[in-house]
Amino acid sequence: MSGPIPLQWPLALSALLFTLGVVGVLTRRNMIQVFMSLELMLNAVNLNLVAFARHSESITGQVFVLFVFTVAAAEAAVGLAIIIAFYRNKQTLNVDEFNLLKW
Amino acid sequence: MMPDIHYAAILPELCLVVFGLGHLMLSFTVREENKGSLAAMAILILAVAGATMIPLWNHPVVTFAGSYAVDNFALFFKWVFLLAAVLAILHSGSYLRQEGMEHGEYYTLLLFAVLGMMVMASARDLMVVYVGLELMSITFYCLVGYLRGRLGSNEAALKYFILGAFSSAFLLYGFSLIYGITGTTSIAGIHTFLAAHPEAMAAPLALAIVMVIVGLGFKVSMVPFHFWSPDVYTGAPTPVTAFLSVGSEAAAFAAILRIFVSGLSGQSELWTGLVTALAVITMTVGNLMAIQQRDVKRMLAYSSVTHAGYILVGVVVGGSVGSATVMFYMLSYAFMNVGAFGVVAALNRTDGREGSNLDHFAGLAKLHPALAAVMLMLMLSLAGIPPTAGFFGKFYIFMGAVKANLIWLAIIGMLNSAVSAYYYLRVAVYMYMREPEGEPQVMVPVSMRWSLAASIIGIFGLGLFPDAVLALARASAAAF
Numbered sequence: 001m002s003g004p005i006p007l008q009w010p011l012a013l014s015a016l017l018f019t020l021g022v023v024g025v026l027t028r029r030n031m032i033q034v035f036m037s038l039e040l041m042l043n044a045v046n047l048n049l050v051a052f053a054r055h056s057e058s059i060t061g062q063v064f065v066l067f068v069f070t071v072a073a074a075e076a077a078v079g080l081a082i083i084i085a086f087y088r089n090k091q092t093l094n095v096d097e098f099n100l101l102k103w
Numbered sequence: 104m105m106p107d108i109h110y111a112a113i114l115p116e117l118c119l120v121v122f123g124l125g126h127l128m129l130s131f132t133v134r135e136e137n138k139g140s141l142a143a144m145a146i147l148i149l150a151v152a153g154a155t156m157i158p159l160w161n162h163p164v165v166t167f168a169g170s171y172a173v174d175n176f177a178l179f180f181k182w183v184f185l186l187a188a189v190l191a192i193l194h195s196g197s198y199l200r201q202e203g204m205e206h207g208e209y210y211t212l213l214l215f216a217v218l219g220m221m222v223m224a225s226a227r228d229l230m231v232v233y234v235g236l237e238l239m240s241i242t243f244y245c246l247v248g249y250l251r252g253r254l255g256s257n258e259a260a261l262k263y264f265i266l267g268a269f270s271s272a273f274l275l276y277g278f279s280l281i282y283g284i285t286g287t288t289s290i291a292g293i294h295t296f297l298a299a300h301p302e303a304m305a306a307p308l309a310l311a312i313v314m315v316i317v318g319l320g321f322k323v324s325m326v327p328f329h330f331w332s333p334d335v336y337t338g339a340p341t342p343v344t345a346f347l348s349v350g351s352e353a354a355a356f357a358a359i360l361r362i363f364v365s366g367l368s369g370q371s372e373l374w375t376g377l378v379t380a381l382a383v384i385t386m387t388v389g390n391l392m393a394i395q396q397r398d399v400k401r402m403l404a405y406s407s408v409t410h411a412g413y414i415l416v417g418v419v420v421g422g423s424v425g426s427a428t429v430m431f432y433m434l435s436y437a438f439m440n441v442g443a444f445g446v447v448a449a450l451n452r453t454d455g456r457e458g459s460n461l462d463h464f465a466g467l468a469k470l471h472p473a474l475a476a477v478m479l480m481l482m483l484s485l486a487g488i489p490p491t492a493g494f495f496g497k498f499y500i501f502m503g504a505v506k507a508n509l510i511w512l513a514i515i516g517m518l519n520s521a522v523s524a525y526y527y528l529r530v531a532v533y534m535y536m537r538e539p540e541g542e543p544q545v546m547v548p549v550s551m552r553w554s555l556a557a558s559i560i561g562i563f564g565l566g567l568f569p570d571a572v573l574a575l576a577r578a579s580a581a582a583f
Contacts, residue, residue: 078244
């Protein structure tokens with residue numbers, strides 16, 4: 001086998017991961033699983049960016065990935081804190097229990 | 104090699120970072136009885152940041168290798184953010200004291216949310232748009248869930264967080280596709296590339312545009328991505344709701360104008376149709392839902408969905424004319440919406456019972472005539488009745504649509520505006536024509552009075568001298 005991986009492969013994988021993430025967010029009932037699906041969506045984007053950066057031989061996409069990483073870390077910290085605050089008051093992480101405010 | 108950074112141009116942002124962190128440090132040393140000074144310090148920081156922007160007016164600068172523009176367009180939006188933040192902080196102090204949650208980090212988070220909005224307004228690169236958007240959103244997740252002992256606040260924060268992260272993943276996927284198609288993340292670069300290759304990858308580009316519209320549409324609570332806003336607005340602390348409804352919407356519209364009206368102007372056939380349809384759906388659905396609400400906070404949430412629909416008409420008109428009308432609208436919206444939520448915040452706490460139900464407004468004219476009069480004027484402005492800011496905001500937007508040969512769109516907007524008068528004036532009917540239940544004490548703290556007075560001066564100032572402000576907005580929009 002020789003030659004670089006064609007651009008379509010990572011793009012197809014990224015689209016698949018993104019779709020999995022979307023389905024996960026919409027169907028999972030546990031908060032933590034929803035959260036993991038969100039991270040999957042972000043990483044699908046990262047794969048996209050790296051693949052495009054490699055293909056067009058520009059560094060911008062890779063720099064963008066670093067920013068996405070950093071923001072995702074901050075988002076995870078805040079998100080988990082919010083989940084814990086919710087758990088303390090309600091003793092559950094089931095999405096169906098969000099019934100105080102009309103969804 | 105030193106990067107070429109124009110530090111004077113980013114002085115307001117530096118101001119907020121440095122003083123914001125300083126405020127956080129200092130807040131640990133402030134004693135319980137002096138907590139009121141925290142709000143004053145935060146307002147002072149915002150005022151200093153606002154003052155450092157004055158010399159930048161009419162001296163457009165592009166720095167950070169073309170990714171950050173400090174032009175009049177950005178400055179206009181930044182002043183709107185600062186104004187909304189100051190008005191919201193004036194409402195915050197006594198509200199938080201009542202809840203026993205007056206801590207320094209609240210103000211620091213608020214300052215950083217303003218910083219995120221400023222970055223968004225100045226961004227000329229998709230990467231910078233994303234970082235600004237997330238800085239604003241993450242701080243808002245914290246602020247919405249600030250009353251952490253309250254289940255309503257927890258739940259609102261959790262919903263806002265999940266749906267916010269979900270939508271920004273879509274935005275990001277759209278950005279990555281745009282980068283893949285054009286090979287750059289610079290908005291100017293995208294414009295140049297698409298001008299040179301007008302037929303480049305129309306299908307992936309259309310997909311990318313739809314995803315960006317999903318992401319930014321969420322932030323402005325555009326139907327069908329508005330499901331979060333009534334819940335989050337109701338569950339969040341009311342002063343946070345006031346700031347969220349204005350600030351996050353204004354920042355997202357600044358980014359929409361930069362990306363669509365400036366960057367993707369050559370591809371307008373790919374997005375104007377979709378945005379026009381969404382504008383019509385947004386104002387109509389927002390109105391129909393607002394009519395059914397008996398909770399004033401929730402009614403105001405749906406009403407801000409409706410207003411997002413009106414503002415989208417300005418985006419569809421596009422160019423410097425449409426942009427200027429959007430900017431004028433955002434300024435008037437800052438005065439009236441923060442004011443309206445402020446009245447809810449003032450009533451919420453002093454009325455013995457919890458809540459912002461319409462019944463709580465019954466007989467307010469007898470209990471507190473001044474507060475009722477303020478609410479009446481704010482409602483008239485939101486409904487768009489002259490001579491208020493709300494009237495001229497809508498007037499300019501619909502006039503822009505008429506001039507752009509979108510007469511049917513202007514007519515739909517005006518019909519919606521007429522319908523919206525029903526639920527705004529219903530509040531007035533409750534205040535003036537119903538008897539109060541019991542004898543609740545309504546006392547408005549001094550800082551809230553200042554904020555409400557500023558809102559009233561703002562809506563009538565803009566209502567009496569709209570042309571001067573519109574000319575200012577036109578001058579700002581011409582060059583971006």
